[in-house]
Amino acid sequence: MPKLDFAIVCSSNQNRSMAAHKLLSKRGFNVTSFGSGTHCKLPGPTPEEPNIYSFDSSYDEMYNDLTKKDKTLYTQNGILHMLDRNRRIKTKPERFQDCTVKHDCVISCDERVYDQVIEDFENRGNVNGTPVHLINLNIMDNQEEATIGAVLICELCQQIEECEDLDDNIENIIKEFEDKNKRTLYYHVAFY
Amino acid sequence: MAAVVGEDNKRKNTAEMSSMDAKEDENSISDRVIELMNRAQLETDAKEKLVYLKQIQELVIMKDSALLDSFLDEMLAFQHEKSADVQKFILGFLEEACKKDEFLCSKVVYPLAYLLYDQDNVQVTKRAIQCNLNLYRIAFKFIATKKAASDDLLHIWEQFCDMKTYIISLTQHENTGVRTSALKYCEMIVLTQSIKGGITTSTKPDDISLDMLSTTHPIMDFSKLKDEAKSILTFLTDLTLSHKINHTNLLPCVGSLAIIARMRPMHFGIIIACLESLNANLPPTLSKSQVSNLRKHLKIQFMTLLKNPVSIEYQSVLAAILSDLGVTGNEVVNRAKLRIKLNSLYSTDLDSERPPKKLRIGENRTSDAKITDIKIESGSIEINRTAEEIIQKLNSNETVVNLVFASIHRLPNRMPSIFQDCHTPIVSAGSKIQIAHLARLLATQMLSTDNSNIESSESDMMPTLRDVKSEYPRSIKIAGLKEKHSESTRSRKIKQFSLSSLVNYNMNIGEKQALSLSAFERMLKGEENAHHAGMALERIQVLVGLATQLRGEVANAFRNYIFEDIRGRFELACTWLTKEYLLSLAASSQSTEIKNDNDGYSQCLAEILKELTDKLDKEDKLFTHFCLEIPRFTSVAYKVIEDYSKNEGSSKLGLSTMYELILRRPVTKAPLMQKLLDLTVFENEQRRALENLEMVLQIGDNQSNQWSEDSIKMHMSLFMSLLPKNHVIIHNLANMYGKATSNVKRVILRQIEHPIRNIGMSSPELLKFFEQVPSGTETLLTRILYIFTDKSMPSQELIRKVREAYYGKKLDVRALIPIINGLEKSEVIGALPKLMKQSAKVVKEVITRLINPFSDVEESVGPRQTSPLTPSELLLALHQIEDDVKSAIKGFCLSEKSTFTQEVLAGVLQQMLERTTIPILFMRTITTPQSYPVLLQLPAHQLESVFQIAPSLQHNLRQHINLLTLNQRAHIPQSLLFTIENYVVENGKESHDNKET
Known part of the structure; x- marks a missing residue:
């Protein structure tokens, strides 16, 4: 039984998806992470002034840029730490809509991201008929919640990976997960 | 460290390989494939084998597809491997190979079928279904583009069709994944076997559809495939609503339906209805989180559908569903805007049902699809009906309160977290739209409960709703919860008046109609009351409004009422007609279809016209008045007017109506003019034209100042040119002439010449006219006679007729003048006394004609006409007239010296003298100075007797002689001179004669 391919998607492929990415690869899953937004957004000095990067910019570049801008601020709010973690996992953020693999x-970390993922599958045109399971777990976009979320995602992936026939069992896996963690998941079967 | 070295080596190897690859030619690739093939065959470990196979695939498909053909069979041989992974790989390989080269369809179909059918591994089955999903489309396209049939192609197609049937049956498979794949396969079949239609939001370039198939394809049956797609779609919708489907399958099923709706707009309506129904009646087997999940998905799908241009028709339904799913109005509007953008990109052509090419004649439609279609439609009709009834119930506060009380004890003590999560406050609670939507939700639940025949033990929970549907939905779930929320706002509202909530008695249609009719009749009778109340105008409006809305019996009653006193209620009829016209205008502005003659307006108009023609006097001008009031003319109206003009008795009115309409209603000008012209040319042609003429002349009578000579001429020109073609109408002219004014008569007399000449005097109709001589036409007849005799001699027939008419006292003596030369001598002599009594002009005419037939026409042809009287006979005859004809004799006869020569005069005198009694007028002739020479030639004795009669002559003669020259005197005999000089009158009569002279 070959290993399943997991994709973890959040908005900017920085915090939530990367936290899960790190944990899942550490546990030996086949995992990739993505962002579904049009840009990578990082907190700025005020909520009105976020730092916006394109998906082409590498984590390293972002790290250096923010260090230059205000090292103290971005060290204090943990952004630099996060970017440092990220650049050790992969060179740059990836956009889910551009991924052909x-x-x-696919596990999303936010309802809006989930919507975007579904819309992307609809836009792809369902040519192939290969099913893909989409699951959404709402995680708040902060460091603590991202860490908790990563654990939850890892637990979920463990269940998924272990089951013999995912299609047949996904319903139960979801239900058990929801009951156990008092969380509500969204679930869908999309097709490539 | 070792790992790092290993990495380096690997990199080195790949670098070497790539450089080698670049150098490799085809043969070396082929050699490499053979080597890999051998290794793969010998390899026992499935994983390793797979590695080799993947390399081969890379080489023969990506690298050099020319090798594909040569190694295909070898690759296909691996299908018999036990390993599921290898089998799955082979399926993937088939797919890739066919994508590369569609000709391979024929080769891959058997291994594909093998891997699909003989399978106990669900993973392979799933993969086989997916493979089929792709290959079916490729094969469809491949075969559809082939014009000619071959056994090979037919065989492939049959194989794919068999697999199709098998895979559809797999939707009932025990494995969820297999079912999911099979359902996806169904979606593909519907997409492939439906027509694209005008607009799809599909951006896929490779969107294979029924459009690429000709209806006359030798292998694939267009209509059969289309019907199959329909029945599969129905299967999908039924499955979606069946409640037997689990959550995991329901999601892709809904997704598939949404995709079909987007890509094949022809199915949009069915799918929306299905999804709406699903939303209103979620499967009871779902857990709470699954419900919220499904609602989330429905929301996503509906939002996507709202973007679709086709959704414009279903906007209100979609908006209601979306607001139920918690989408705000703003979001809906934003989506709709997106759609409008799309709309401008795609041309809206929704006529997607039409096949692209002509349908095969005698096609065998599978009735299956049709029946299910009807089922869905009738279902939605029933839902609508039930919903309407529920709306009425919901408008009553009492019912709502009862509902809340009935369901409140079923609510949990604490609000479940799941409800908190998925609940969205209803923005439009208590509004009409929300109530309507709620009613629809309830109706859907009720009906589906009905359909699944679940007898609810809680059916007595809703006593107030029971008479709508006896079964109470066992799950009020979300709808019930909403009810509570909407209730709080609604109870504050003032109760709306609803007749049906007060009146419980259900009347049947017959009773309803009878009651409404009698109510209407009471209103008709209430004219006076309304008038007293100052509501006459309102009453009319109400009556007209009811008549136009209800039509049928009410309209009949109204029409009868109007025609009881059409004069008094004429305005009512006009108002009614105008109202109908306005309605028809409104209707035609909504629909683009051209005005037809079957709408309410046309019927109303036709019936009023019918009554008018039946009830009115044939010459009642009210008909014309009404026609002038007609807002829009229908073919029926034209027909009625035309019939009026054709029928005996009413034709005058019909024609004058046409005339009025042409003048006053420019719209009718062209058609009515055409009709009028038709009338003049075709049946009863002359008579019609004549009546038109007659009408014109009569109008000329009334408004003579408006009728100039020119306009009379203009109106007559048609008749005048018609006359020579059909002589019969001369009688009509004659009849009319008698009544015409002098002005008109004059014009006619002037105009008649040309047609009369064309008719000729031998025309039997003309002769008949002379026989009949209607009163007042004498001048006309005379004129005609003059025209005939102007240049030629009248025919015997004509003369005979005129003569008969004359003796029959029908004609004046003047009529004889033109034919006088054709008469017998005795007749002329007989008529002369009367003729001589006429005016000098006439007398001259008579004399001239008698003396000199055609004196003024030198080139006259035909037999030379001779006068019935010689000049001397004429003179004699004139003398025998007892009245005073002296001026005639003097003025006309004797001035014509060429005719009345001295010899003639002498002869006449001689004849007169020979008579026993000399006519009284004898001397009239001889006393003229011209007669002196004649007298001088008389013998002396005779001269004496002359003198005796007229003594004054003697003196005159004497003076005459004195004036003569000597030479002239020498010719006179002496005896005569003596007599003249010396004769003494003995008689005393001379005094009288003197006076005469």
């Missing part, structure tokens, strides 16, 4: 399971 097929996954078995």
